[in-house]
Amino acid sequence: MSLATRFPLPPTVHIVNLQQYEDEGERAEHISVLSPRAPHLEAFSCAQLLRRKGWRLIQDAPAATIERGHVIEAQKGTAHARLTFMPDRSGVGGTAIVIVWKKV
8 A cells, every 4th residue: 555645745754644635626735755765954944845846834843742752734725734753752763753744
């Protein structure tokens, strides 16, 4: 089974879960991603990639409720994405990322 999305992701991450939704004409994806890198490094990489792809960052800041976490909100046209970066609970220093992408 292939987990493929058109949402821009850096090559350092891999998708572990992808759910696609359509409700009353609004399409969305819920993407769960893992990275071997620390949350702040992966957040920086994702922010740079989104900017290069034409997204406008609305928020790019440490998460208020997640220790060592980070949150990015971005918009491109009418599409909106929220990326939440949190330390991987396995203790190996990686990052779990949850992306909610409301498409056009």
